[in-house]
Amino acid sequence: xxxxxxxxxxxxxxxxxxxxxxxxxxxxxxxxxxxxxxxxxxxxxxxxxxxxxxxxxxxxxxxxxxxxxxxxxxxxxxxxxxxxxxxxxxxxxxxxxxxxxxxxxxxxxxxxxxxxxxxxxxxxxxxxxxxxxxxxxxxxxxxxxxxxxxxxxxxxxxxxxxxxxxxxxxxxxxxxxxxxxxxxxxxxxxxxxxxxxxxxxxxxxxxxxxxxxxxxxxxxxxxxxxxxxxxxxxxxxxxxxxxxxxxxxxxxxxxxxxxxxxxxxxxxxxxxxxxxxxxxxxxxxxxxxxxxxxxxxxxxxxxxxxxxxxxxxxxxxxxxxxxxxxxxxxxxxxxxxxxxxxxxxxxxxxxxxxxxxxxxxxxxxxxxxxxxxxxxxxxxxxxxxxxxxxxxxxxxxxxxxxxxxxxxxxxxxxxxxxxxxxxxxxxxxxxxxxxxxxxxxxxxxxxxxxxxxxxxxxxxxxxxxxxxxxxxxxxxxxxxxxxxxxxxx
Amino acid sequence: xxxxxxxxxxxxxxxxxxxxxxxxxxxxxxxxxxxxxxxxxxxxxxxxxxxxxxxxxxxxxxxxxxxxxxxxxxxxxxxxxxxxxxxxxxxxxxxxxxxxxxxxxxxxxxxxxxxxxxxxxxxxxxxxxxxxxxxxxxxxxxxxxxxxxxxxxxxxxxxxxxxxxxxxxxxxxxxxxxxxxxxxxxxxxxxxxxxxxxxxxxxxxxxxxxxxxxxxxxxxxxxxxxxxxxxxxxxxxxxxxxxxxxxxxxxxxxxxxxxxxxxxxxxxxxxxxxxxxxxxxxxxxxxxxxxxxxxxxxxxxxxxxxxxxxxxxxxxxxxxxxxxxxxxxxxxxxxxxxxxxxxxxxxxxxxxxxxxxxxxxxxxxxxxxxxxxxxxxxxxxxxxxxxxxxxxxxxxxxxxxxxxxxxxxxxxxxxxxxxxxxxxxxxxxxxxxxxxxxxxxxxxxxxxxxxxxxxxxxxxxxxxxxxxxxxxxxxxxxxxxxxxxxxxx
Numbered sequence: 009x010x011x012x013x014x015x016x017x018x019x020x021x022x023x024x025x026x027x028x029x030x031x032x033x034x035x036x037x038x039x040x041x042x043x044x045x046x047x048x049x050x051x052x053x054x055x056x057x058x059x060x061x062x063x064x065x066x067x068x069x070x071x072x073x074x075x076x077x078x079x080x081x082x083x084x085x086x087x088x089x090x091x092x093x094x095x096x097x098x099x100x101x102x103x104x105x106x107x108x109x110x111x112x113x114x115x116x117x118x119x120x121x122x123x124x125x126x127x128x129x130x131x132x133x134x135x136x137x138x139x140x141x142x143x144x145x146x147x148x149x150x151x152x153x154x155x156x157x158x159x160x161x162x163x164x165x166x167x168x169x170x171x172x173x174x175x176x177x178x179x180x181x182x183x184x185x186x187x188x189x190x191x192x193x194x195x196x197x198x199x200x201x202x203x204x205x206x207x208x209x210x211x212x213x214x215x216x217x218x219x220x221x222x223x224x225x226x227x228x229x230x231x232x233x234x235x236x237x238x239x240x241x242x243x244x245x246x247x248x249x250x251x252x253x254x255x256x257x258x259x260x261x262x263x264x265x266x267x268x269x270x271x272x273x274x275x276x277x278x279x280x281x282x283x284x285x286x287x288x289x290x291x292x293x294x295x296x297x298x299x300x301x302x303x304x305x306x307x308x309x310x311x312x313x314x315x316x317x318x319x320x321x322x323x324x325x326x327x328x329x330x331x332x333x334x335x336x337x338x339x340x341x342x343x344x345x346x347x348x349x350x351x352x353x354x355x356x357x358x359x360x361x362x363x364x365x366x367x368x369x370x371x372x373x374x375x376x377x378x379x380x381x382x383x384x385x386x387x388x389x390x391x392x393x394x395x396x397x398x399x400x401x402x403x404x405x406x407x408x409x410x411x412x413x414x415x416x417x418x419x420x421x422x423x424x425x426x427x428x429x430x431x432x433x434x435x436x437x438x439x440x441x442x443x444x445x446x447x448x449x450x451x452x453x454x455x456x457x458x459x460x461x462x463x464x465x466x467x468x469x470x471x472x473x474x475x476x477x478x479x480x481x482x483x484x485x486x487x488x489x490x491x492x493x494x495x496x497x
Numbered sequence: 498x499x500x501x502x503x504x505x506x507x508x509x510x511x512x513x514x515x516x517x518x519x520x521x522x523x524x525x526x527x528x529x530x531x532x533x534x535x536x537x538x539x540x541x542x543x544x545x546x547x548x549x550x551x552x553x554x555x556x557x558x559x560x561x562x563x564x565x566x567x568x569x570x571x572x573x574x575x576x577x578x579x580x581x582x583x584x585x586x587x588x589x590x591x592x593x594x595x596x597x598x599x600x601x602x603x604x605x606x607x608x609x610x611x612x613x614x615x616x617x618x619x620x621x622x623x624x625x626x627x628x629x630x631x632x633x634x635x636x637x638x639x640x641x642x643x644x645x646x647x648x649x650x651x652x653x654x655x656x657x658x659x660x661x662x663x664x665x666x667x668x669x670x671x672x673x674x675x676x677x678x679x680x681x682x683x684x685x686x687x688x689x690x691x692x693x694x695x696x697x698x699x700x701x702x703x704x705x706x707x708x709x710x711x712x713x714x715x716x717x718x719x720x721x722x723x724x725x726x727x728x729x730x731x732x733x734x735x736x737x738x739x740x741x742x743x744x745x746x747x748x749x750x751x752x753x754x755x756x757x758x759x760x761x762x763x764x765x766x767x768x769x770x771x772x773x774x775x776x777x778x779x780x781x782x783x784x785x786x787x788x789x790x791x792x793x794x795x796x797x798x799x800x801x802x803x804x805x806x807x808x809x810x811x812x813x814x815x816x817x818x819x820x821x822x823x824x825x826x827x828x829x830x831x832x833x834x835x836x837x838x839x840x841x842x843x844x845x846x847x848x849x850x851x852x853x854x855x856x857x858x859x860x861x862x863x864x865x866x867x868x869x870x871x872x873x874x875x876x877x878x879x880x881x882x883x884x885x886x887x888x889x890x891x892x893x894x895x896x897x898x899x900x901x902x903x904x905x906x907x908x909x910x911x912x913x914x915x916x917x918x919x920x921x922x923x924x925x926x927x928x929x930x931x932x933x934x935x936x937x938x939x940x941x942x943x944x945x946x947x948x949x950x951x952x953x954x955x956x957x958x959x960x961x962x963x964x965x966x967x968x969x970x971x972x973x974x975x976x977x978x979x980x981x982x983x984x985x986x
Contacts, residue, residue, distance in 0.1 A: 028708065028710070028754055029708040029754065029756055030706075030708070030756075068563055071560055071562070071569065072644065072646060073560070073572055074557055074572075074574045074575065074649055075574075075641045075644060075646040075647055075648045075649055076575065076641060076643070076644055076646070076865045076866075076867070077641065077643040077644035077646075077865075077867055078730065078731055078865060078866055078867075079732075080560065080569055081732050081748065081749055082748065082749035082750070083562055083563075083749070084749075085563045085564075086563065086565065103911065104911070106743075106909070106910070106911040107742075107743075107744055107855050107909055107911050107912060108743070108744045108745045109743065109744075109745055109746075109748065109750070109751065110740070110743040110746060110750070110751040111743075152564045152565060152566065154565070154566040155561065155564060155565055155566035157561060157564040157565070157566075158564055159564045160563055160564055217519075219517065219518040219519070219725070221517070221721060221722075221725065221727065222721075222722050224721070225717075225718045225721035225722035226718070226722065228714075228717065228718065228721075229714045229715070229717065229718035229722075232710060232711075232713070232714035232717075233710075233711050233714035233715065233718075236708070236710065236754075238710065238752065241567065242567055243568075243570050251599070253596075254595075254596075254597070254598065254599040254600075255596055255597045255598075256597045256598055257598075257599060259570065259571065259598060260570055260571035260572070261571070261598070261599070262598065262599040263727065265517055265518065265725075267518055267519075366596050376565045376567060377565075377567055378565070378566055378567075420595070420596055421595070422592065422593070422595040422596050423596060
């Protein structure tokens with residue numbers, strides 16, 4: 009257990025260090041959040057000059073399950089977590105809180121823990137903010153472009169007596185969040201190590217006869233037990249056979265509850281969360297460990313798209329162009345494997361790529377799985393074309409962006425049947441080969457990729473080549489992350 | 498895998514059967530919900546006679562994480578789940594739903610799956626309900642006595658043209674939910690088998706040096722992998738040492754993230770959920786597998802309270818009397834072990850029990866962990882006395898009620914320090930013995946108990962006697978449930 013052995017109540021660590029025990033990543037809150045705050049402040053100063061006042065953010069509240077007293081485990085609101093809060097207002101808790109929830113930390117202990125400049129109680133907000141004599145309170149006000157839901161706007165008793173400003177903050181903070189600092193990337197690298205390692209374990213454990221959710225259980229256990237990652241940032245997608253074609257499979261009405269069959273292709277889209285930062289990884293592999301010819305043909309077409317994008321990504325590249333590049337490589341692979349025929353350029357023009365891959369190539373990743381800043385005023389707008397319109401951003405890549413690269417290929421009745429019957433498309437499809445794959449699901453290969461000054465680097469470390477996948481599933485070694493097992497559970 | 502082997506897409510099971518694959522409980526929705534519906538209808542008829550109209554319930558909606566598009570995994574609203582719905586109104590989904598969420602079931606398939614009489618689309622509600630020519634729509638309107646939050650009231654476009662009634666339904670449904678049918682008890686028995694088995698595994702895996710959350714990870718994995726139980730009904734409490742005295746430890750600000758020390762007492766309060774029904778079990782044991790004398794003294798006092806209540810529970814007994822019985826046995830045990838001295842009757846009168854056990858003895862359990870129907874008009878009201886006022890119900894027990902029995906004993910500065918300094922209590926406390934235990938946490942032993950016509954039966958099956966706990970932790974056998982391992986993960 010190295011440096012952690014017999015750590016008693018963190019006595020040897022600085023009070024602002026977040027960690028989850030032996031072999032988990034130690035994060036200095038001061039180091040992480042100070043740089044982020046400086047970034048946001050600089051941008052606000054550039055925009056507002058002398059008009060710059062106080063940035064006021066609302067922390068998250070509880071999630072009740074309907075009318076009950078059951079609460080989901082609290083998750084901090086993303087923008088609030090991002091800033092790490094410089095003056096933090098905390099609730100004044102009643103003394104009996106100590107019996108039910110634990111010892112009540114005083115303001116000084118909270119100040120040290122979160123590495124902020126000052127801590128006061130919520131009931132002191134009006135008084136403390138008045139003393140700052142700021143020209144305005146800048147509130148977070150804007151619409152999340154993935155959910156259509158408004159950001160959490162701060163409020164407090166007495167806010168009416170302040171001058172508030174709602175325009176400046178949201179676009180600046182959303183844009184800052186889209187480009188990560190090195191410290192943020194370090195956290196995401198760790199979340200990727202943990203999830204990559206758990207995906208490899210899932211590959212090794214998979215076999216026909218299991219329920220799909222058994223693999224979800226194994227994945228979540230490994231991420232938590234070995235990596236200290238308590239939450240899955242999104243509901244895991246553990247799809248076997250036909251379910252692989254359902255892009256958001258795994259939700260309550262399609263709850264990873266099919267029994268895995270011998271010839272199934274598996275599609276596992278699962279990630280984990282550490283200190284609020286997410287990983288989001290997809291692996292596809294044959295349930296029984298050996299690719300059939302058809303499975304290999306589809307898989308290698310997707311892999312070609314995956315590799316083409318990773319080779320082309322760099323600052324200055326437009327994300328929709330990467331989507332089109334992926335489509336081109338995918339369709340080229342499918343043509344070589346005999347599933348489509350004719351001119352790939354014609355296929356692209358006719359948006360045939362969206363028949364095989366109806367979703368976008370990837371999305372910004374960070375504190376949110378579909379991270380903010382994808383579409384903002386002044387940035388490239390959303391396309392209206394099939395496939396491209398599903399992209400969650402159309403931005404030009406910048407160094408420090410973390411974005412998923414997740415080309416896929418699916419055989420879904422809903423998209424494929426109309427294409428087979430469309431005179432404009434039918435001549436491009438080898439219908440007997442495609443019919444043979446209808447109902448067999450799909451393949452998706454998803455890495456989390458950081459844009460570097462001269463290219464990109466994948467944070468994900470899972471078997472990708474057919475030979476690698478088959479070897480690992482047969483029990484072969486996989487160059488592991490630094491994670492060591494706490495226990496053989 | 499028995500009868501389930503190679504089940505392909507449930508083809509051999511009736512369409513209304515809920516199950517999670519091999520070795521998991523099969524539930525006939527028609528059998529379960531028809532009896533429940535009949536019970537509620539009968540009570541509504543008795544109350545309203547000719548005024549009886551149509552019962553209208555609102556199903557649950559999604560839980561968004563703040564402004565993001567991340568949703569928690571959907572959980573049906575409890576009252577809605579309870580009825581199993583007889584005319585179900587479902588959303589009319591757009592065709593592209595099939596690509597993202599899965600095949601769209603038609604109304605007839607949904608009717609068969611949920612074993613209801615009819616299914617229509619939500620946009621047909623006004624039309625369909627008009628045709629019923631009911632004197633009124635009975636809406637669910639009332640306050641959850643644990644959360645203080647209002648029940649989810651149904652609404653739809655056009656409801657203004659109906660006569661609605663809001664008084665009758667809530668107290669009747671809440672009361673019906675408090676007394677379980679045999680079919681409901683069967684589901685809860687299964688959820689108890691699964692969680693009991695997982696608790697035993699946690700005991701076996703526990704050792705000093707682990708992080709507390711490692712045991713949470715093991716528990717959740719076993720419940721899901723071996724029992725098909727996807728959700729924990731509440732945030733698991735995995736408390737070591739001093740954290741055992743924090744009654745709701747495990748939440749985000751006290752996140753099961755302490756490293757377990759050699760002499761720690763462990764307190765594990767964890768349950769699982771199957772087909773919306775919960776188990777809620779607490780085990781306490783020494784981290785290193787061997788009780789110290791002090792640990793044994795406290796543990797056996799709590800166990801005496803646990804046993805006294807299980808021996809006394811039967812229909813007609815008042816729940817607050819069981820709380821007082823538990824306090825009496827607890828204090829008697831603590832006296833025999835030398836932690837308190839003097840007259841136990843005096844201790845009870847002075848509410849010394851609430852110093853050691855500040856929470857209630859137990860709560861109704863069912864679809865909600867703190868199940869509904871605890872306090873309703875015409876039923877015994879909440880006490881104002883320490884300890885007793887924390888009870889979530891003061892009802893007279895009836896056969897079919899499922900209630901937790903969870904006496905505990907904690908050494909918490911917040912409750913103990915004032916007692917040691919209180920002249921009215923100090924002479925009853927053996928201060929040097931208690932001081933030795935301050936900061937060592939606590940013990941809680943929680944079973945889920947069904948009231949039978951002539952007594953009660955615990956659905957929980959975990960080691961309780963000191964010798965049993967030590968034997969199981971040393972690797973000894975424990976008479977297991979019928980669960981078999983899907984895989985050795």
